[in-house]
Amino acid sequence: MSTEKRPDALINAEGLRFDGRRPDELRPIQMEVGVLKSADGSASIRQGKTYILAAVYGPRELHPRHLTLNDRAYLRCVYRMATFSVSDRKRPAPSRREREISMVIANALEPALFLEDFPKAVVDVFIQVIQADGGTRCAAINAASLALADAGIPMRSLVPAVAVGKADGTLIVDLGDEEDKYGEGDIPLAVLPKTGEITLLQQDGSFTREELLEAVQLGVNACKYLHELQKDALKRAYAKRTPEDDDEDDEDDEDFEDDLETDLGESDLMEDE
Amino acid sequence: MSTEKRPDALINAEGLRFDGRRPDELRPIQMEVGVLKSADGSASIRQGKTYILAAVYGPRELHPRHLTLNDRAYLRCVYRMATFSVSDRKRPAPSRREREISMVIANALEPALFLEDFPKAVVDVFIQVIQADGGTRCAAINAASLALADAGIPMRSLVPAVAVGKADGTLIVDLGDEEDKYGEGDIPLAVLPKTGEITLLQQDGSFTREELLEAVQLGVNACKYLHELQKDALKRAYAKRTPEDDDEDDEDDEDFEDDLETDLGESDLMEDE
């Protein structure tokens, strides 16, 4: 029972967007680490009205066996949207779109992980979209890399991601639903902050060569800011965990904290290079 | 092309039901043991117009292996309705309802079996509803426990089952199709005769606390009668098997008879307690 209508203009006379943002302005973003007790690691992200949870289980034994990799852990991502997360009810069975997005998310995260530390194991990343208001695959990557850090999976760095688009001829960052739907294109991308390399890149719509390159640069810049937000979220979670909270899982948590410190240190370092 | 209509009253002025039964009266019931030659054990039941066959295979090796239990046999029930067994044509693929009923039937039967005698094996119970006229899950349990006895699976006792319901405010036993459809509720239950414990209990409709407890008691009483019918059916089957009939499977049949005698003895004993 969606009653959405195309807005008259996506960019107004003052050069501001539909929702009042500047072209390169992100939506309000809240990230929180360790939100699900059942998981080995977890995180939530609210980006505008988009709301996503990510859980990590592993490294653990892989079933079915024939998927086992001898030289590294298998990174298995499952991206799922709740039926009620979109305007029309999504059918409950996983769609081909969800399966494809699961794959590109795995590719976006994998270069940041030391999967070779866990041959034959699996690391499971489960992503549940609670509310979808544009940019879900990028928000999912933002949350999933926090969940991986929370699970203590050894990482080169966190992976920030954002979508760049075009509306009324202007390049804009972090599309909302209407901008995605009625704009002229969408370029989701994810970045390794340390090297500036791209780990996710897709595009639709219509862009010239120069627009594309400019859009990618805009995205990389936005990802630097997102990376700071990610590190803040991780530090907040780290600060909250005092020794008093740990009762039975002492040893595991030691390990976890070690990894976390390393990761935070490493990711700080990266930005200096 | 069903042309059923709701009857004017389910209980008439004389306190009798739609089909002339008293509230606590069961429909005519015929149970027969050993009706399918391919199976290790089998039974049929006709309860009113409900007509069901049950076959037991096993104990035998379990595929797929990963379902194997180390300390007992796996009891696998499959309850299936023929497409033509109901007023509208049922779709051929197993429904979620059929899968759920398969599960509650397995739970209803399992406490009566010495499954620990056959670790890692499977005992298969296949139930085919030929005609459904109310009470199929209970009739299926009645027949399946006879088929298990017929297969020589060691048992604590047979398991009788019946549905209790409510129509025009009166509690009634062994609902027919119209009473199930137009009545005010349905409580299928199964009983271990030895201890009076309940192994199946479901309910829909609307009942007060007191009505519920009274209904369960009515059901337990009806199950005592059903248990007698079950034992009679088993004895008839036992009587029919003379040594002359046994040609090649001699040894197996010895075993079977031993089990059968024990079971009949045991179940007689139970009622005395």
Add this chain to the structure above:
Amino acid sequence: MSTEKRPDALINAEGLRFDGRRPDELRPIQMEVGVLKSADGSASIRQGKTYILAAVYGPRELHPRHLTLNDRAYLRCVYRMATFSVSDRKRPAPSRREREISMVIANALEPALFLEDFPKAVVDVFIQVIQADGGTRCAAINAASLALADAGIPMRSLVPAVAVGKADGTLIVDLGDEEDKYGEGDIPLAVLPKTGEITLLQQDGSFTREELLEAVQLGVNACKYLHELQKDALKRAYAKRTPEDDDEDDEDDEDFEDDLETDLGESDLMEDE
């Protein structure tokens, strides 16, 4: 968007068919061997407007393991029609018809193969119908047996196949689409040339005992001619392969040529018996 209409008559006043053929005349047939570089063996056939490709992979290790046969290779056939190969768009998922035809094709080919030479292995025969204009299962067998020979699978002989039918009361050979659709019956059959035995036989429509036997005899005669065409195709392919073409796969090709010679020799011999 098919706009086919039933022709006024399938057999005209001169006793000729819809497309000008005599009752026992085959459509123009082109067979070519070795058309797909990825496969171990391959062949194409154009029979009238029917156009089919066949590829053979193997003998190779079989997955899943539980299908393994201890005394011979498992012959696995997959017959698939392109969605656009028929007048109405075929749904992409394999139909029950395609699965049944896969099975009868496997049965038709198997007696010609020395599968016992490769216990526990699999020989895969993949058949893709590009355009279907009648007689696809027979054309598929003609092509598949060439592809098996091309792959160097040891064979007793090639397997020719053809459909015989009836139109306006006359028995006709190698039905086209309209003759299949509007005629009075269809009898696809495949033959072992060496013994004249039948390895595929199906029928629909309506035939007397005598018509049936005459039809089978007509089919067997047509298969003799088809067998010659098959051998010619194989010889042409054999002639094309000069030692200069073989660079790295020398040894394999030796084997292949040996088999091929034997096969050609054998099949020549058969006709003389």
Add this chain to the structure above:
Amino acid sequence: MGDFSAEVISHIDRNYIADLLKRGDRVDGRKFDEYRQLEIEPNPVAAKAEGSAIVRLGGTSVVAGVKVLTGEPYPDTPDEGVVMITAELAPIASPLFEIGPPKEDAIELARVVDRGVRESETVDVKNLCIEEGRKVYMVFADVYPLEYDGNLIDASSIAVNAALLTTRFPEMKLEDNELVETGKMLELPLSNMAIEHTVSKIADHVVIDPILKEEIVQSCRLTMAIDKNDKFTAIQKGGGAGPISIELIEQAMDMALSQTKEIRGLITDTVKEAGV
């Protein structure tokens, strides 16, 4: 269907059965062209199905039921009703039938029985039209094997024919775009009642109505649907990859022709006697 269990039987059995046949004997004592005892129980699902039958052929038994629904015709045959036959290798009938989605054998059973009915135009679909292009009767006949000791195809074919013969359903008409009952009960428009007959080839012999032991060692089987005018309306070679000579095909056809009238008669008589 036979071939799926080829590995459970030893070479000794295979040779034993073949040697018997060479001497003119079958493993259960029947003649080569003799059917097992056939029992037909008409209308066992009288309260819910429009038609039904249980058929016992020796140690093999099946139940068939018919539902008659209404629906829209296919666009390319606006004046024809729809007939659909399905069959399933339900695990109740045999330890050999696995649980799960339809396997090749199950698909073949359904398709062969369906073809026996449809290619033979057993039901005259032109007479299943309520109003051209709008509403027709849809006849679903579904078969469930109950016991499996060989030759499910013939048992199923007989059961479907018997079930179709017992079928009674309310006549419908379109009034103001709604289907209403006229109050009259109809029979199905059955024209030629083709019956399927299955013959196994074992070594150089053909035998009709094979039991499971014969199916397991058979080289292949031939199923032939024959209508009341002795016309062949469907043939399927299956049940194994063994080749068969024209001479044996001719023998198989003659065996089937020699049995078809008696079986058709038994179906018709049993249903008539039951006064359905």
Add this chain to the structure above:
Amino acid sequence: MGDFSAEVISHIDRNYIADLLKRGDRVDGRKFDEYRQLEIEPNPVAAKAEGSAIVRLGGTSVVAGVKVLTGEPYPDTPDEGVVMITAELAPIASPLFEIGPPKEDAIELARVVDRGVRESETVDVKNLCIEEGRKVYMVFADVYPLEYDGNLIDASSIAVNAALLTTRFPEMKLEDNELVETGKMLELPLSNMAIEHTVSKIADHVVIDPILKEEIVQSCRLTMAIDKNDKFTAIQKGGGAGPISIELIEQAMDMALSQTKEIRGLITDTVKEAGV
């Protein structure tokens, strides 16, 4: 759901939990008839779903969302709307939930929660009709577990009730065969708000709102839906094959009755306070 992981817990745990119960103690310190802390977050999916709620019951949490669509009624109930509840054991909630098609446990969760709502006629489907025989509202309530520490059924039942209570959707009418909005927003016609209460049987004791450790060692569970008039509207024995005596059933019923008003009140109050 409990039974699928029975093998991961040792006999020691089993005995430990049973011994505690014998002394009147539960493994997490609660009383036998005490629920864990219940938190309800109304409308977390306000931008896309017509209604929604996140429910936390101790270490278990679920999200439920409601979509209201329009469609044609079923032929046999032309004046009734449609209500459908689904639930899925999404792998995010537990290492025990495998990836893949719905397993028995998932099917049971969905069916038990659905039955709790539908058998209880929580939503009055007669009031979901737009135009008889032509257009009705279709209400889909879907539940996703997020954290699993036992008793998903009660958490899901509470979440569905809360989500239904927060639901607002545009009124539609038929004009010239097209559905148009009237401009008015509607609430769902909720009648009796049945809540499901689950009790585990462990050894000879029954405890309400079991945590995962209790579910793993339970003999069986009893789920009871109770409406605002203290009527039982649905019962399901599940979660294991253990038998249960009539006395324990009576105890379980009384436990559920003692808790239902408070939980129903908490749902209603929370949604009201949120001013949805």
Add this chain to the structure above:
Amino acid sequence: MGDFSAEVISHIDRNYIADLLKRGDRVDGRKFDEYRQLEIEPNPVAAKAEGSAIVRLGGTSVVAGVKVLTGEPYPDTPDEGVVMITAELAPIASPLFEIGPPKEDAIELARVVDRGVRESETVDVKNLCIEEGRKVYMVFADVYPLEYDGNLIDASSIAVNAALLTTRFPEMKLEDNELVETGKMLELPLSNMAIEHTVSKIADHVVIDPILKEEIVQSCRLTMAIDKNDKFTAIQKGGGAGPISIELIEQAMDMALSQTKEIRGLITDTVKEAGV
């Protein structure tokens, strides 16, 4: 698609191919920005498909066919026709493609080719409307790989474009609620003919139109759809999880831009010459 067989190639091959690239050489002797020989056979399925093409790109070949049907438009786009592209990794093309339901690689192939066509609005769906809100043309283009030696995406994209260009179908109109042919034959309304170009990243190099050996050792690939105005209409990074720098992305874009006109020209010319 490349990554699924990463384990079959040894480190020696990986290093060998990378070393060659460092010296400016590709394993099959081509230049980094050079396509393999491209052959297009227009309309091989002339009797049954409304349009078709077989494309051979070196050792890779595919067949694409187009069916034009009629149907009802989606409610939210009542004046637009429907275009659907599917692709399947049929086992005929490679020992690497398993039999069974669509795997991730197959889904990606179909989605990437579909996106190349749809995001590029290659077919103008507004011109596929027969009568608004009631009947539209539905265009199905389906691709089957026949030989697989790398770069199925580009071969498929070229084949779909060629097949769409050869498509002819009868014009339909609505008369008294029935679709009838006007007798006129139509071409598809093709607007901008975007072509997909795939570049592999291996070590620090990018090469266009990778063969299988290159795909197996690639770090990732970049597929770019470019329309006749040199606008990028779709991009997909896939084929492995390797990261890629902005500089290499720019190189890849320029490689694709340098090839697109020639390939588009070859498609158009071949179809024109064939006089379809």
